[in-house]
Amino acid sequence: MTTLIIGGGWxxxxxxxxxxxxxxxxxxxxxxxxxxxxxxxxxxxxxxIDNGQHLMIGAYRHTLSLLExxxxxxxxxxxRLPLDIQIQDPDYPxxxxxxxxxxxxxxxxxxxxxxxxxxxxxxxxxxxxxxxRRFKPTPDIxxxxxxxxxxxxxRLIRQLWEPLCLATLxxxxxxxxxxxxxxxLSTTFRARSDTDLLIPKLPLGATLPRLAEQYIQxxxxxxxxxxxVEKIVVDDGKVTGLVTQGGQYFPAEHIIVATPLAAAxxxxxxxxxxxxxxxxxxxxxxxQYPADCRLPAPIQGLSGTLxxxxxxxxxxxxxxxxxxxxxxxxxxxxxxxxLLKQIAGEIHQQWPELPPMPDKSLVIRxxxxxxxxxxxxxxxxxxxxxxxxxxxxxxxxVANPYPATLEGAVLNGEQTAIQLMxxxxxQSRTT
Numbered sequence: 001m002t003t004l005i006i007g008g009g010w011x012x013x014x015x016x017x018x019x020x021x022x023x024x025x026x027x028x029x030x031x032x033x034x035x036x037x038x039x040x041x042x043x044x045x046x047x048x049i050d051n052g053q054h055l056m057i058g059a060y061r062h063t064l065s066l067l068e069x070x071x072x073x074x075x076x077x078x079x080r081l082p083l084d085i086q087i088q089d090p091d092y093p094x095x096x097x098x099x100x101x102x103x104x105x106x107x108x109x110x111x112x113x114x115x116x117x118x119x120x121x122x123x124x125x126x127x128x129x130x131x132x133r134r135f136k137p138t139p140d141i142x143x144x145x146x147x148x149x150x151x152x153x154x155r156l157i158r159q160l161w162e163p164l165c166l167a168t169l170x171x172x173x174x175x176x177x178x179x180x181x182x183x184x185l186s187t188t189f190r191a192r193s194d195t196d197l198l199i200p201k202l203p204l205g206a207t208l209p210r211l212a213e214q215y216i217q218x219x220x221x222x223x224x225x226x227x228x229v230e231k232i233v234v235d236d237g238k239v240t241g242l243v244t245q246g247g248q249y250f251p252a253e254h255i256i257v258a259t260p261l262a263a264a265x266x267x268x269x270x271x272x273x274x275x276x277x278x279x280x281x282x283x284x285x286x287x288q289y290p291a292d293c294r295l296p297a298p299i300q301g302l303s304g305t306l307x308x309x310x311x312x313x314x315x316x317x318x319x320x321x322x323x324x325x326x327x328x329x330x331x332x333x334x335x336x337x338x339l340l341k342q343i344a345g346e347i348h349q350q351w352p353e354l355p356p357m358p359d360k361s362l363v364i365r366x367x368x369x370x371x372x373x374x375x376x377x378x379x380x381x382x383x384x385x386x387x388x389x390x391x392x393x394x395x396x397x398v399a400n401p402y403p404a405t406l407e408g409a410v411l412n413g414e415q416t417a418i419q420l421m422x423x424x425x426x427q428s429r430t431t
Contacts, residue, residue: 002027003420004242004252006229006267009037010406011394012258013212014066014413020219021069022421027221027250029242031228034205035213038260038369039406041205044286044362048203052284052366053311053322055167055299058196059188060407062414067208070215077207079298079315083195087159087301088350095121095159095301105192124156129189135182140376143169146178159303166308166326169373169403170280177377183401199298201315208410232257232267232391239390256416258394262368271388275380275397279368281332283325285343287358291318295351305346306331306339321358323347326369336363370404371397384416392416 003019005012008030016026034040041048056063056078064074083099099105100112106129113122128150141149143165147157162173168184169176188194200207213223228245232255241251257264262279285307295312302308306325313320323343325331331339340361348356371377381399384392394416395409402408 001025001253001424003254003256004029004250005256005258005394006232006242007037007258007260007263007395008032008035008209008223008225009258009260009395009409010039010063010208011396011409011413012037012256013208013216014062014410015256015258015394015417016216016221016413017066017070017212018414018417019421020216020221023219024421025221026216028216028223029227029229029244030223030225033226034209035223035225036205036209037409038366039204040209041203042364045360047317047320048205049286049313049316049362050200050204050284050322051364052282052369053309053324054200054204054406055309055311056198056200056406057188057194058198059190059194060198060405060410063208063407063410066410066414067211070208070211072207072211077201078198079201081197081199081298082192083197084297085197085299085301086297087163087303089159089303089305090349091304092155092159095156097160099192099195106189108192109189109195120153121156124150124152125160128152128161129185132182132185135179135186137179137378140177140179140378142375143173143176143178143181146182147173163301163303163308167324168405170282170326170370171373171403172327175372175374177373177375179378180373180401180403184403187401197299199311199315203316229267232271234271234388234391237388239388252390254390254392254420256392256394256420258413258416260368260395261371261397264393264395264397271391272382272386274382275371275377278372280327280370280372281365281367282327282369283331283339284364284366285323285325285340286313286362286364287321287323287340287344287347288317288360289319289321289354289358293319293321293354295321302346302350307343307346310347319359321347332365339363373403384412384419392420 002025005028087095096116098112100108230245231243233241300310307323309324311322394413396404398412
């Protein structure tokens, strides 16, 4: 029996790998020319770069384990660095969040927070982390309301929590789910190794997408690129197959839909009630400076500015910097030229040693980068198993404790595969 998977992003690939690993035949359908979904690679002037600047951390245990299982050497794929991020703001002193060596965790974090930022910052951050571990998800409230109830200062809200919320939930704090944000905080700071920063040495397309493609095909399964699915065929409450845009019919008893929410709706709206949540964008600007230009650290945070995070990508090409703007805002109305001018100006103002403008630049706008992780979103997210026999859901919007992250996508892909295989085992015992 062959399982059909719609969507070749990280969730669909995770499901395909886990099924193939156990001897199940898979056919995966991807509408694009390459695998990877919203974490894919693109070519820019002969250089392979990511369509958006994704950051992985040590807490991405499912993703790291999956990579190892398909033969990856994670030390070759990622540079693993201890947590050490400084966030600059035009109106406040720099804020530094570092793991700190020597002392047991989390005392080392507390000591560095006190040493670098003072007693008041230590007390507020420690209080919010304590509240995050004890957060009751019902009733949910906005991150802004939660921060206010927790007595967080205007400085910390603007300089730390707001950019961190946008980076993880891609949703402004006035709308974002405190339940999800609290889970992100409690998971990230669970252990010292979970806070490690994983800087990709290669474009992300050369990590899971490329390695998973090789693994899946080696197991005898098939991948169909540039193959858009037009319709899922359901007969008497049970899937029977799918039809591609070219009119080809593929029969199946099990289909996994592992696409983003916006792509899943046209396929499933007649059969299922999907979340009403829409999508928010992420803009990434690549700025090519002279080869001798470097940021002070691999990752730099900014607050009170248009740009939120900067990544030094010298490992891809010397002098290359990626700037990220998460979530909605006035920047969406700016032309690419105006957007680049403002980003470059903010970088030059903070680090005058860098030129006022880069030599070359590229703006990538992912208009539907993530689902909106708003208040009560956890009650709207569907389960992996649907009421239609043989129809399964994966993708980052399916129910799990996390927002739209690579780890959440991989987790859902794996869980869908596990549940499907468990059902097949039960059916085989009864026949």
